[in-house]
Amino acid sequence: MEKDRIDAYFARPEVRRELIAAVSRLVAVKSVKGDPAPGAPFGPGPKAAMEEALALCREMGFRAENYRDHVGVADLNDAPTQLHILGHLDVVGEGSGWDTDPYACVERDGVLYGRGVSDDKGPVCAALLAMKAVRDLGGTAKNVRLILGTDEESGSADLACYYAQEPFAPYSFTPDAEFPLIHIEKGHYHPDFGAQWERSDLLPRLTALQGGFRVNVVPPEAEATVAGLAPDPALDSLCRQAQRITGARFELVPVPGGLRILCHGRNAHAASPEEGINAIQALLALLARLPLADCPSTRAVESLSQLFPFGDVRGKALGIASSDAESGELTLNLALMTFTETGFTAKFDCRFPLSSNRENCQNACEAALARCQMGVLGDGEMTHVHRVPADSPLVTTLLRCYSLYTGVPDPQPLAIGGGTYVHDIPGGVAFGCEFPGFDSRMHAANERVRVEDLLTSAKIFAHAIFDLCGA
Numbered sequence: 037m038e039k040d041r042i043d044a045y046f047a048r049p050e051v052r053r054e055l056i057a058a059v060s061r062l063v064a065v066k067s068v069k070g071d072p073a074p075g076a077p078f079g080p081g082p083k084a085a086m087e088e089a090l091a092l093c094r095e096m097g098f099r100a101e102n103y104r105d106h107v108g109v110a111d112l113n114d115a116p117t118q119l120h121i122l123g124h125l126d127v128v129g130e131g132s133g134w135d136t137d138p139y140a141c142v143e144r145d146g147v148l149y150g151r152g153v154s155d156d157k158g159p160v161c162a163a164l165l166a167m168k169a170v171r172d173l174g175g176t177a178k179n180v181r182l183i184l185g186t187d188e189e190s191g192s193a194d195l196a197c198y199y200a201q202e203p204f205a206p207y208s209f210t211p212d213a214e215f216p217l218i219h220i221e222k223g224h225y226h227p228d229f230g231a232q233w234e235r236s237d238l239l240p241r242l243t244a245l246q247g248g249f250r251v252n253v254v255p256p257e258a259e260a261t262v263a264g265l266a267p268d269p270a271l272d273s274l275c276r277q278a279q280r281i282t283g284a285r286f287e288l289v290p291v292p293g294g295l296r297i298l299c300h301g302r303n304a305h306a307a308s309p310e311e312g313i314n315a316i317q318a319l320l321a322l323l324a325r326l327p328l329a330d331c332p333s334t335r336a337v338e339s340l341s342q343l344f345p346f347g348d349v350r351g352k353a354l355g356i357a358s359s360d361a362e363s364g365e366l367t368l369n370l371a372l373m374t375f376t377e378t379g380f381t382a383k384f385d386c387r388f389p390l391s392s393n394r395e396n397c398q399n400a401c402e403a404a405l406a407r408c409q410m411g412v413l414g415d416g417e418m419t420h421v422h423r424v425p426a427d428s429p430l431v432t433t434l435l436r437c438y439s440l441y442t443g444v445p446d447p448q449p450l451a452i453g454g455g456t457y458v459h460d461i462p463g464g465v466a467f468g469c470e471f472p473g474f475d476s477r478m479h480a481a482n483e484r485v486r487v488e489d490l491l492t493s494a495k496i497f498a499h500a501i502f503d504l505c506g507a
Contacts, residue, residue, distance in 0.1 A: 038502050039440055042495050045169050055165055055490060056148065058092055060141035062157040063150040067126050069190045075105050078126065078194070082186035085125035089160065089184045096168050098182075106197040108184035112167050118178030118505045120205040121167075121497070122195070122457050122464070123160035123212060124188035127152045133481035147484050154476035154485040156457075159211035159469040160184065162490045166497035173498075178505035181205065188212065188457050195460070207430045207504055210457040211493065213466035216438050219424045219431050220363045220451035221459050221466075222307075222387040225397060226251050226371075227416025229405055232379035233332035239264025242323060242333045243294070245375035247316040251385045254312030254369055256303035258319040262326065263294040271295075274325050282346050284318035297322065306369040306385040307453030309349040316373050317346040336380060339408035344370045344384070351386065355400045363389035363421065363451040366397075381413065387453035390421050422459045430504070434467050437500045441492055442471075467500075469493040 045051065065088050070079020086108045093100035093110035100110040108125075111117075130138040130151050138151040148158065160182075167180055187194035240262055247258025265271070267288050275286040287298040299319040304312030324341035328334040343354050350357045351368040359365040366388045373382040388397055398418050405411060424431055426449050435447050449465075458464030469490065470476050477483045 038499055041173055042169065042498050045173060045498075046491050046495050051165065052487065052491065055161055055494070056141070056143060056487065058161040058164065059148060059150075059153060059158050059490075061088055061092065062125065062161065063141040063152050064139055065125075066139050067152070067186070068129050069126055069187065077105055078187045078190070082126040085157075086184055086186050089125055092161075093164065093182070096164065097171070098167070103198055106194040107186060110164070110167070110182045110184070112171060112180040112501075112505075113175060115177060115179045117181050117205050118207060119180045119501065120183055120208040120461075120464075121163045121180060122183045122185060122208060122210040122461070123163055124156045124185035124194075124457060125152075125160065126186050126189050127155065127157070128189050128479050131481055135482055138481075138483075143487065146487050148487060149482055149484050151483055154470060154483055155478045156188065156212045158485045158490050159493065162469060162494040163211055163497055166494045166501060169494065169498045170501045176501060176505040180501055180505055185457065192457065192460070195457070199461075204462055206463075208458055208461045208464035209430070209434065209467040210464065211468045211497070212457045213468070214450075214470040215442075215468045215472065216444065216447035217431060217434055217449045218452055218456060218466035219426060219449040220390070221422040221455050222363060222367075222389055222451070222453045223392065223419045223421040224455070225386040225388060225401075225416070225418040226383060227401070228381060228383045228413040229410055229416075230379060230381035230413055231336055231410045233336075235377045236329070236331035236333070238329035238331045240294070240327070241329050241331050242337060242375060243377055245319070245373060245380070247299075247319065248372035248383075251371045251383055252306040252369075253371065254301070254304040254306060254309050255315045255371060256301050256312070258299045258301070258315035258373070260297045260299075260319055260323060260375070261291065261294060262297065262323075262328070264329075265295045265326070266290065267295065271326070275322065278318065278322040278325065282318035282321060283313050284315060286322060305454065306371065307367060307387055309367055309369040314346065314370060316370050317344055320344065321346045333375065333377075336375075336410075339410070340382075343404060343408065344368075355404050356386070356388075356392070356397045358389060358392040358396060360389050360391040363391070363423070364453075365389065366392060367453050388418070388421070389451075390423065392418075394418060422455075422464075424463055424465050428463070430463065431465060433503050434465065434500055437496045437503065438467075440499065441496050468496065
C-alpha cells in the first residue's frame with residue numbers, strides 16, 4: 037500500500053532532520069518586500085530567499101530555475117506537468133514581542149519558531165520533501181512543478197508575471213492556508229464613496245473625523261472634532277450609553293473652540309468583522325446622538341449611521357445582505373473614513389458569497405448611497421467568487437488523502453472570506469498546512485508550527501502526488 041511506504045519513508049529520523057534544516061535555511065533569510073532593484077523586483081530579501089530555495093531544490097536533485105526573478109520553479113520529472121504546488125517565500129515584517137530571534141528557526145518541544153515557519157517557508161519545505169519522497173519511492177508518470185513565489189504578501193504580482201506567459205496546470209493547490217481544504221473564496225467589493233458640500237458656520241457641528249488604516253482590517257481607532265461643543269453631564273451620559281451599546285471606549289478632550297472625541301474599538305480581519313469592534317461605526321453611533329446643528333455634515337453623519345449602523349456586519353441596512361448554504365453570508369467592514377469641513381470620503385470592504393451579483397450588491401449599494409446624496413468614487417467593481425466544485429477530482433482526492441493520514445472520517449471543504457494564493461488560479465484550492473485547533477500565530481510575534489504537522493503534511497502531499505500524477 038502507498039500509505040505504508042510513505043509512512044515508513046517519513047518515519048526515518050534523517051527526514052525530520054532534513055526538514056528542520058531546510059526550514060532553518062529559509063527562515064534565516066529576511067524576505068520582507070523591499071524597494072525594487074535590478075534582478076530583484078520585490079527587493080533583495082525575497083530574491084535571496086528564492087535563490088536559497090532553488091539551491092535547496094538542486095541539492096535534493098531537482099531541476100530548478102529562476103523564472104524572470106519573480107518565482108522559482110522546481111520540477112519532479114520531465115513529463116508533462118499535471119500539478120502545480122504554489123508556495124511563497126516572502127514574509128511580513130517581524131514586528132515586536134518575539135521571545136526568540138525571528139530570523140533564526142528555533143525548536144522547542146517539537147515546535148519550530150521563526151518568521152515564515154508556517155507562512156509559508158515551512159509548508160514549502162513540506163511540499164519539497166513530499167516531491168523528494170515520491171521520486172525516491174518510484175516516481176510518477178506526470179510532472180509536479182513547485183512554484184516558489186516571492187510576492188504573496190503584497191499582491192501576488194509574482195504569479196501574475198508567471199501565468200502571463202506559462203499555462204495553468206490541470207490541478208493546482210497551495211499549502212498556504214489550512215486543512216482540510218478551502219474550495220470557495222468569496223468575492224470582494226470595496227468601493228470608495230463620499231459626498232461634498234458647502235462649508236457651514238452653524239454650531240455645534242462636526243469639522244473633522246478620521247478612522248481606519250487598512251481596508252482589510254476592522255478599524256480599532258477613530259477620532260472626531262466637534263466645534264461648539266464642550267463637556268457636560270449630558271454628553272457624558274450619551275458616551276456611557278454609546279459605550280454600553282457598542283463596547284467601544286470614548287474619551288473627550290477639550291480643544292480650542294470645541295471638543296475632540298476619541299473612540300477605541302478592537303481590530304479584526306475584515307473577513308470576520310464580527311470579531312472586532314468597529315471604531316468608525318461606534319463613533320458615528322455616538323455622533324448621531326449629539327445635539328448637532330442642522331447642516332450638511334450632520335445630515336451626512338445621520339445617513340451614515342443609518343446605512344452602516346453599529347453591529348451590522350452583513351450589509352442589511354445598506355440593502356446588500358446575501359447568503360447561501362455553500363458559501364455563507366456576506367460580510368461588511370466600514371474600514372476607512374475621513375471628514376473635512378466640506379465633505380467626506382470613505383471605503384468599505386465587502387466579502388460576498390455565490391448568491392451575490394451585480395444587481396443585488398453593487399447596484400443596490402450605489403442606489404442606497406444615492407438616496408442619501410452620496411456616490412461611489414471611481415469604478416468600485418466587484419471581483420469574482422473563486423469556487424472549485426466540492427465533487428471535483430482534485431477536491432475529492434485531496435480530502436481523501438487528508439482523511440487517510442489524520443483519521444478524520446468525512447472532512448468537508450471550507451468557504452472563507454479571505455483570499456489565498458490560488459484565488460486567481462482556475463481550479464486551484466488551498467490545502468494545508470495549518471491543522472484545525474492549532475494557532476500558528478501567523479503574521480504575529482512567535483509564529484510557530486509543529487514539526488509533526490509539517491511531516492504529516494508532507495505525507496499527505498506525497499500521497500496526493502501519487503494519486504493525481506500517477507499513470
